[in-house]
Amino acid sequence: MSQRRYEMTDFEWSIIQPLLPNKPRGVPRADDRKVLNGIYWRLRTGSPWADIPERYGPSTTCYNRFVRWQKLGVWDRIFEAITAAYDGDLQMIDSSSIRVHQHGANAKKGVRRPPPGTSLTPDAWGARGAG
Template identity: 75%
Template sequence: MTRRRYELTDFEWSVIEPLLPNKSRGVARVDDRRVLNGILWRFRTGSPWADIPERYGPYTTCYNRFVRWRKACIWDRLLQAVSEAYDGDIIMIDSSYVRVHQHGANGKKGDQDDGCMGRSRGGLTTKIHALVDAEGGPIDLRLSAGQVHDSRPADDMLDIMRANTIILADKAYDSNAIRAKAKERGAWANIPPKRNRKASVTFSKWVYKQRNAVERFFNKIKQFRAIATRYEKNPLNFLAAIKLVAALVGIRSL
């Protein structure tokens, strides 16, 4: 059988399969690879769940298994397995806006913040925060409302810092707290200073050029239309989708 576009290659499946649940109760479940291909088809095209082609089985099976495995932390485990391949001394952090589709917007007024949605210049948006390695491989991912400042989620995400780590980030992350945390851990925050910064800081433009890896990471995950535009009302489902896609991007870079 010829592999269709968007579907997992044999190598990708060989990495993912051991991380999936291998025990099922009662009736044997539908083939995992087929269902996962259906889930990825949905995220790649941005189509409604109900439009998943019949060759991947009932769309309800794809949706229910995606949510069930999200609750079982399968997608977290997959991302963690990919991120463990990181063994370098350069990490980079950045964020990217995602427009919230009208189908993804919460119906009740005032609920946007709870769903990681907020008003910014682009309208109703969600912000994806990503921490990646020198090759653009995912390490950590978070969501926030669109108007949340980049430095707020960065504090927890940068806990991975260790001695001799180099942190690359743009001016939005130029805060005394981040620089102090890096210094305390023996790391170097190579972040361009804001214009209003009075104290001088060490900054290398040559090293900073490597920061485009995190921008390439966002470009890759946003090739999946359901990531580039948010259709999910539930922020946990949206973050799980990003983790699945990011893990796949990481596997393809191996």
């Protein structure tokens, strides 16, 4: 399998493989590495599960395995092992930016505000029931 943008390296796979549950019974399982690459592709791109490329197997397999492993705590073990293997040399930067919608940038129209220099007690700016 040639290395693609969202796929694990051989080093990462050598760390992850022993941590995966292996209960061989019934129908043979889809290749774990292929399914993991499909899960990582989905998580990194933010695409819907149904849009996972065919080379990673059925999207339902990727989704079901993701959910099942979450319940078993497999993901926590994987992240801890990868973090330990890179010994703090791996850093991630979130480059997302959040902007306020143009209508959310200003206060609502008709909101009564006290004139500058007045105290902020309700009776200073004419609130009902003050006194």
